[in-house]
Amino acid sequence: xxxxxxxxxxxxxxxxxxxxxLRPVEGTNFGDDAVGYATNLDQTRSIVATRxxxxxxFDGSVFTPWPGQIRNGLxxxxxxxxxxxxxxxxxxxxxxGVFIVSDTGELISSLTSPDYHRITQLATREAGVLWSxxxxxxxxxxxxxxxxxxxxxxxxxxxxxxxxxxxxKIIVSSSGRLFEAVAGxx
Numbered sequence: 001x002x003x004x005x006x007x008x009x010x011x012x013x014x015x016x017x018x019x020x021x022l023r024p025v026e027g028t029n030f031g032d033d034a035v036g037y038a039t040n041l042d043q044t045r046s047i048v049a050t051r052x053x054x055x056x057x058f059d060g061s062v063f064t065p066w067p068g069q070i071r072n073g074l075x076x077x078x079x080x081x082x083x084x085x086x087x088x089x090x091x092x093x094x095x096x097g098v099f100i101v102s103d104t105g106e107l108i109s110s111l112t113s114p115d116y117h118r119i120t121q122l123a124t125r126e127a128g129v130l131w132s133x134x135x136x137x138x139x140x141x142x143x144x145x146x147x148x149x150x151x152x153x154x155x156x157x158x159x160x161x162x163x164x165x166x167x168x169k170i171i172v173s174s175s176g177r178l179f180e181a182v183a184g185x186x
Contacts, residue, residue, distance in 0.1 A: 002060060006035035012063075028063055030054075040083040042103045047089055049078035055091075068105030082122035082130065086144070090130055092119035098132060100143050109143050 003015045004025065012028035012035065036051040038058075046058045047066055053076050056063040068074070068089075080092040088102040097112035098119055114136075121133040130141045162173040172179040 004058075006038075008034045012058075025061065037078055037081040039081040039089060041089060042087070047081060049081055049091075051077070053077050053093075066105065068101045068107075071105055072099065072101065072107045074099055074101075079118075079120055080122040080132075082124055084124055084127070084130070086127035090122050090124075090143075092116070092122055092132070094118065098122070098130070098141075100130070111141060111143075115139065 004012050005015065005022070006012045006028075011024040011026070013022040013024050016023050030050050033050045033052045033054075036049050038046050038048045041047040041057060044059060048056045048058050048063065050056075055066040055069040055074070055078065057066050074091060074093060076093040076096050078091060079094050080090075082090045084090060084100070088100060088108060091099045091101060093099065095117050097110060097116040099107060099111070100109040101107055116132065116134075118136070119132045119134040123131045123133075128142060128144050130143055132139050132141065164171050164173075
């Protein structure tokens with residue numbers, strides 16, 4: 001229910017609507033760096049990435065280093081962050097890929113093929129589905145499932161593709177053929 005703003009060489013500020021004022025948040029001056037991206041981590045916290053690639057958890061008053069970054073070796077310039085509807089966050093890192101991390105900081109999935117190296121935007125509107133945009137186009141990725149990508153790079157012909165949920169299974173249809181996602185073993 002609060003709104004914060006960030007700029008170069010200044011502390012993060014909270015917008016105090018009642019007083020029509022900006023209130024500095026102590027300990028949030030990142031020097032010559034600035035907040036590049038931010039998204040919700042859960043109901044009460046946000047994850048913030050500075051332009052130099054450092055990531056923090058912000059609870060509305062204090063920034064603390066995000067354990068998920070250190071634990072999973074997520075170093076590099078962050079190019080996009082997206083809160084996931086089923087919990088956690090997707091982090092795009094230039095030249096490395098897109099990483100799906102739980103809200104507790106556990107790595108769920110690493111999408112590191114070249115298609116994910118230059119992602120500039122991430123979006124979602126349904127659990128298990130992540131949209132990404134980059135130099136190679138727009139992609140729809142099904143994370144948390146053995147089938148993550150469906151398309152020509154796998155030798156499949158995506159002609160009028162359809163993805164649907166049926167009897168608690170993901171079904172993909174393309175070019176008149178029906179494919180079922182089979183749970184991975186191990």
